[in-house]
Amino acid sequence: MSILIKNSTILTQDDSRKKIHGDLYIDDHVVVECSEKPLSLEAEFKIDGTNRLVLPGLINTHTHIPMTLFRGYGDDMLLQDWLAQRIWPVEAKLDKKTIEIGTQLGLLEMISSGTTSYLDMYFFEETIAKVTEKTGMRGFLGFALIDFDTPEFESKELISQADQFIRRWRNNPLISPLIAPHSTYSCKPETLQNALDIATKHHVPLHIHCSETRDEVYDVEKKYGVRPVGLLKKYGLLKNETILAHCGWITKNEILDMKNVGVSVAHCPVSNMKIATGGFAPVPELLDARVPVGLGTDGAASNNTLDMFETMKFCALVHKNHRWDPTILPAQTVVDLATRGGATTLGVQHSLGSLEGGKTADLIMIDLKKPHLTPLHDPVSHLVYAVRGTDVCTTIVNGAPLMLEKEFLTIDVEKTLEQSQKIALELTS
Amino acid sequence: MSILIKNSTILTQDDSRKKIHGDLYIDDHVVVECSEKPLSLEAEFKIDGTNRLVLPGLINTHTHIPMTLFRGYGDDMLLQDWLAQRIWPVEAKLDKKTIEIGTQLGLLEMISSGTTSYLDMYFFEETIAKVTEKTGMRGFLGFALIDFDTPEFESKELISQADQFIRRWRNNPLISPLIAPHSTYSCKPETLQNALDIATKHHVPLHIHCSETRDEVYDVEKKYGVRPVGLLKKYGLLKNETILAHCGWITKNEILDMKNVGVSVAHCPVSNMKIATGGFAPVPELLDARVPVGLGTDGAASNNTLDMFETMKFCALVHKNHRWDPTILPAQTVVDLATRGGATTLGVQHSLGSLEGGKTADLIMIDLKKPHLTPLHDPVSHLVYAVRGTDVCTTIVNGAPLMLEKEFLTIDVEKTLEQSQKIALELTS
Numbered sequence: 001m002s003i004l005i006k007n008s009t010i011l012t013q014d015d016s017r018k019k020i021h022g023d024l025y026i027d028d029h030v031v032v033e034c035s036e037k038p039l040s041l042e043a044e045f046k047i048d049g050t051n052r053l054v055l056p057g058l059i060n061t062h063t064h065i066p067m068t069l070f071r072g073y074g075d076d077m078l079l080q081d082w083l084a085q086r087i088w089p090v091e092a093k094l095d096k097k098t099i100e101i102g103t104q105l106g107l108l109e110m111i112s113s114g115t116t117s118y119l120d121m122y123f124f125e126e127t128i129a130k131v132t133e134k135t136g137m138r139g140f141l142g143f144a145l146i147d148f149d150t151p152e153f154e155s156k157e158l159i160s161q162a163d164q165f166i167r168r169w170r171n172n173p174l175i176s177p178l179i180a181p182h183s184t185y186s187c188k189p190e191t192l193q194n195a196l197d198i199a200t201k202h203h204v205p206l207h208i209h210c211s212e213t214r215d216e217v218y219d220v221e222k223k224y225g226v227r228p229v230g231l232l233k234k235y236g237l238l239k240n241e242t243i244l245a246h247c248g249w250i251t252k253n254e255i256l257d258m259k260n261v262g263v264s265v266a267h268c269p270v271s272n273m274k275i276a277t278g279g280f281a282p283v284p285e286l287l288d289a290r291v292p293v294g295l296g297t298d299g300a301a302s303n304n305t306l307d308m309f310e311t312m313k314f315c316a317l318v319h320k321n322h323r324w325d326p327t328i329l330p331a332q333t334v335v336d337l338a339t340r341g342g343a344t345t346l347g348v349q350h351s352l353g354s355l356e357g358g359k360t361a362d363l364i365m366i367d368l369k370k371p372h373l374t375p376l377h378d379p380v381s382h383l384v385y386a387v388r389g390t391d392v393c394t395t396i397v398n399g400a401p402l403m404l405e406k407e408f409l410t411i412d413v414e415k416t417l418e419q420s421q422k423i424a425l426e427l428t429s
Numbered sequence: 430m431s432i433l434i435k436n437s438t439i440l441t442q443d444d445s446r447k448k449i450h451g452d453l454y455i456d457d458h459v460v461v462e463c464s465e466k467p468l469s470l471e472a473e474f475k476i477d478g479t480n481r482l483v484l485p486g487l488i489n490t491h492t493h494i495p496m497t498l499f500r501g502y503g504d505d506m507l508l509q510d511w512l513a514q515r516i517w518p519v520e521a522k523l524d525k526k527t528i529e530i531g532t533q534l535g536l537l538e539m540i541s542s543g544t545t546s547y548l549d550m551y552f553f554e555e556t557i558a559k560v561t562e563k564t565g566m567r568g569f570l571g572f573a574l575i576d577f578d579t580p581e582f583e584s585k586e587l588i589s590q591a592d593q594f595i596r597r598w599r600n601n602p603l604i605s606p607l608i609a610p611h612s613t614y615s616c617k618p619e620t621l622q623n624a625l626d627i628a629t630k631h632h633v634p635l636h637i638h639c640s641e642t643r644d645e646v647y648d649v650e651k652k653y654g655v656r657p658v659g660l661l662k663k664y665g666l667l668k669n670e671t672i673l674a675h676c677g678w679i680t681k682n683e684i685l686d687m688k689n690v691g692v693s694v695a696h697c698p699v700s701n702m703k704i705a706t707g708g709f710a711p712v713p714e715l716l717d718a719r720v721p722v723g724l725g726t727d728g729a730a731s732n733n734t735l736d737m738f739e740t741m742k743f744c745a746l747v748h749k750n751h752r753w754d755p756t757i758l759p760a761q762t763v764v765d766l767a768t769r770g771g772a773t774t775l776g777v778q779h780s781l782g783s784l785e786g787g788k789t790a791d792l793i794m795i796d797l798k799k800p801h802l803t804p805l806h807d808p809v810s811h812l813v814y815a816v817r818g819t820d821v822c823t824t825i826v827n828g829a830p831l832m833l834e835k836e837f838l839t840i841d842v843e844k845t846l847e848q849s850q851k852i853a854l855e856l857t858s
Contacts, residue, residue: 071803072810076745076759109800273746274814278753304814305801310742316505317702317743318750324707330505371538372734372818374500374846375853381501385703385733389801390819417803424804 001044001399002027008049008365010034011379013056013339013354017332019379024054026361029173029399033357045401047394051369053379055335056355057116057362057397058308059342062207062245062266062296064122066094066102068109069424070301079213079275087301090427091123094151098423099124103131105420106306108411111137113307113389116362116397119243119266119296119346121180121207123150126165129175136402136410138362140346141169142180142207145191159194166202174398176204176346183209184220184228192235205241205347207266208232211254212246213277229254238263241347245296247286248272248279255282255289264292264345267337269314270305271298283319283337284328294345295338307389312338316384331384365394430473430828431456437478437794439463440808442485442768442783446761448808453483455790458602458828462786474830476823480798482808484764485784486545486791486826487737488771490695491636491674491725493551495523495531497538498853499730508642508704516730519856520552523580527852528553532560534849535735537840540566542736542818545791545826548672548695548725548775550609550636552579555594558604565831565839567791569775570598571609571636574624576617588623595631603827605633605775612638613649613657621664634670634776636695637661640683641675642706658683667692670776674725676715677701677708684711684718693721693774696766698743699734700727712748712766713757723774724767736818741767745813760813794823 003026012018012034023039025032033039067087074086094102099122110118120128121142132139143162149155162179169177181187181195199206211217211228220228229250232238240262247265250258258265267281286293295315297306316334320326343353351360366373366387373382373391395403402410432455441447441463451465454472462468496516503515523531528551539547549557550571561568572591578584591608598606610616610624628635640646640657650656658679661667669691676694679687687694696710715722724744726735745763749755772782780789795802795816802811802820824832831839 069804071806071815073804073806075807075810075814076756078755082755105800105803112800270746273750274755276749276753276755276757278750280750304810307801307817310739313739314743314746317699318747320705321702321707321709321747324705326507326511326703326705327505328705369846370819371534371541371842371846372736374534375498375502375850377501377853377857378504381504381733385504386500388736388739388817388819390799390817413800417798417800421804424806428806 003045003047003396003399003401004039004041004043005047005049005054006038008052008054009379010355011053011055012356013335014356024355026396026399029361031355031357031359031361034355045404047404049365051367052393053366053368054355054363055366055383056339056353057364057395058114058338059294059346059352060110060115060118060297060306060308061243061294061342061345062268062298063118063120063306064299065106065118065120065128066099066122066124067299067301068106068306069098069102069420069427071304073301073428075304092151093427094123096124096127098427099127100131101416101419101423103128104135104411104416106300107132107135107137108408108413108416109306111395111402111408111411112392113309114364114392114395115306115308116364116395117342117346117352119207123152129169129177133172133174136174136397136400138174138397140176140178140205142178144180144182145195146182146186147188147191159198162198166198166204170202170204178205178207180207183216184231185216189235192237196235196237199241205243206237207243207245208237210244210247211249214249214279217249227254229257233257243345246272247281248277250282252285255285255291258291259289264294266294266296266345267315268296268298269318270311271302273314273318275302280318283315292341292344293337294342305389308338309383309387309389312384331380334384335380361396361399363396364392366391367393432474432476432825432828432830433468433470433472434476434478434483437481437483438808439784440482440484441785442764443785453784455825455828458790460784460786460788460790463784474833478794480796481822482795482797483784483792484812485768485782486793486824487543487767488723488775488781489539489544489547489726489735489737490672490723490771490774491697491727492547492549492735493728494535494547494549494557495528495551495553496728496730497535497735498527498531498849498856500733502730502857504733521580522856523552525553525556527856528556529560530845530848530852532557533564533840533845535729536561536564536566537837537842537845538735540824540831540837540840541821542738543793543821543824544735544737545793545824546771546775546781548636552581558598558606562601562603565603565826565829567603567826569605569607569634571607573609573611574620575611575615576620588627591627595627595633599631599633607634607636609636612645613660614645618664621666625664625666628670634672635666636672636674637666639673639676640678643678643708646678656683658686662686672774675701676710677706679711681714684714684720687720688718693723695723695725695774696744697725697727698747699740700731702743702747704731709747712744721770721773722766723771734818737767738812738816738818741813760809763813764809790825790828792825793821795820796822
């Protein structure tokens with residue numbers, strides 16, 4: 001498939017952060033050229049880029065996509081109450097059908113708000129993979145391991161099921177399977193080791209929640225004599241291709257342990273602030289230590305959206321506020337986190353995160369002709385401080401348009417919204 | 430003019446926070462009835478409310494509307510650098526024409542994102558008033574006093590000009606003039622006293638920046654021996670119908686001074702976090718002391734939007750994060766701040782802030798049929814945690830539609846966006 005975008009402003013997000021005004025040509029899943037000279041080429045899709053900003057698609061490095069069904073079902077509650085009274089009871093009712101619909105809804109929201117890759121961790125990941133592939137979205141899908149029976153499998157089956165899941169999906173152009181032991185407080189050391197074995201055997205990344213709350217750090221230290229990062233280090237999980245979600249309560253010494261080993265962090269400021277864990281990843285220090293950092297929304301149940309633009313603004317502002325320093329995490333750095341940083345976090349910086357000849361064509365277009373985006377002094381500023389996910393008009397993944405000028409090409413919107421509402425009410429009634 | 434909204438979900442925001450599904454009828458600027466039974470009435474405008482949420486229009490209690498032209502012109506800078514290098518030089522170039530266009534742009538953004546009343550403080554307030562009235566928006570417009578010449582008047586003229594401004598506008602149905610001494614660090618005590626005299630003489634509110642930054646508190650205390658709240662108390666300004674913007678650095682003792690005297694607070698979390706003043710109003714303590722609190726965006730130059738929905742989410746989350754307590758400022762409380770709280774802050778709770786028979790018809794409608802607003806478990810949760818300003822489809826002020834299903838009835842959008850872009854680039858070049 002070929003696509004020609006004409007007459008647009010293009011944020012390449014390449015090494016020099018070049019902005020150009022011109023044309024962009026995509027063929028066979030790949031960005032062929034970003035050109036300041038008009039390109040006269042035939043293409044299956046010709047897109048008028050006037051008043052549009054083109055940039056690499058955003059990469060959401062931590063979510064639980066079916067939980068989109070639980071958006072707004074339980075806010076303003078203490079974490080344990082929320083889990084015990086709201087989330088766990090409805091999760092127990094999940095099955096393939098509900099997961100399918102929740103995934104479809106999450107994909108619809110992500111496509112509509114400019115996300116082109118997402119890192120997931122949940123039950124029923126096989127079902128999630130099928131829906132994601134069918135929709136044309138790029139998914140890095142973590143098969144969750146945990147020391148109790150899930151709504152899908154008995155606990156003892158999980159390792160072999162994970163192994164099969166990874167075998168089935170490992171050569172898919174859109175789906176990258178990975179292994180996702182839930183956390184150091186919900187997985188015993190043996191489970192962590194099994195997860196590591198699978199990751200090593202298949203050369204796939206490993207994704208795990210780490211030091212999200214004070215309670216977790218306290219409990220793990222009490223049980224094992226080391227904090228979560230230390231425990232991961234002890235069992236060899238603190239390594240290249242491990243992605244730690246949250247890291248809200250890590251120390252400077254732990255950052256030294258994370259330095260130079262290739263481990264990366266998914267920073268989820270909105271969810272952290274809403275659940276009020278009191279901590280969020282020390283991004284400036286992580287970047288100083290050259291630890292790759294990406295941004296994540298976490299599940300819509302604790303956010304309550306999957307809007308990466310909102311996450312960018314919260315990221316920029318929560319750190320400025322915390323340090324009493326407006327120069328911390330300037331707009332360009334935050335756009336980097338959501339694009340290049342996400343790609344590096346997932347280990348796919350060779351193919352994603354910037355728009356350059358030869359890179360995979362995952363990109364989005366923003367409609368700039370809006371009251372809240374006028375005037376335009378600096379598009380990078382707007383991306384962090386003024387654009388909302390709803391300003392995205394076109395989303396292209398792997399060279400294929402999934403949303404074109406607000407029209408969805410691979411999802412039946414009416415049906416998805418209707419089914420989601422119905423299923424969500426059934427689950428929570 | 431009469432308007433009939435049919436078959437909608439209505440958040441009345443009345444004393445019992447009643448939600449009803451039904452019809453709403455407006456006649457002659459006033460809400461006549463919210464009814465669960467279908468109303469069969471003739472009306473000039475009939476609006477289908479299916480899949481729509483109706484609520485009182487949001488009240489922005491602190492902004493500087495023409496600064497919308499400076500959106501994104503200088504981010505991530507230290508406050509003094511930003512003011513000295515970016516803001517003051519462009520403000521010096523402002524004139525009636527540029528103010529007119531900046532105001533028009535700000536109004537367009539506010540109408541499009543669900544604000545129906547705004548409290549302003551700036552130069553050229555006469556021009557702002559004319560544009561606001563013409564557009565049909567409700568403005569509480571503060572004539573700024575400051576101890577130096579403004580781009581409009583010499584300093585010595587300001588008091589008499591303010592007096593005339595208030596006389597001209599005091600009986601307007603849309604415009605409520607007020608007096609706005611800039612702050613205790615930029616106005617000498619004589620100016621504060623003059624402001625108080627005018628407020629008293631005309632029975633109009635007084636609006637002032639107060640304790641926004643640590644520097645300000647330090648400087649005022651060093652100069653006068655008391656902190657800003659103390660200085661306002663000393664000169665009699667801490668009283669009913671005084672609205673303090675920010676209050677980011679106030680003490681528990683100062684809250685005691687503010688208790689029971691009728692003074693109110695405009696809380697601006699996004700601007701505070703972006704400028705990184707390190708402080709933001711202690712809203713839970715203010716509410717405990719029954720000090721009225723409203724929400725404000727501040728100017729778009731330091732936000733960078735006028736989106737009150739975003740401000741609601743930041744408000745809820747920054748306090749939860751700060752206190753390590755997710756139960757602080759639950760969604761209903763935050764919706765109250767943006768509606769009823771704003772009305773009480775401005776002293777107009779008898780006419781605005783809720784939808785009840787006899788109240789003034791300032792209201793908005795949200796299009797709920799969106800991926801990021803599905804499923805709908807609780808509309809109040811959505812308003813704070815999931816709705817963006819861009820989801821507002823209809824805005825009605827004083828019984829007149831200003832935006833109807835995304836179509837603007839009183840502003841030429843194309844022209845406003847084009848002129849704003851042109852003027853903004855001229856000002857900053």
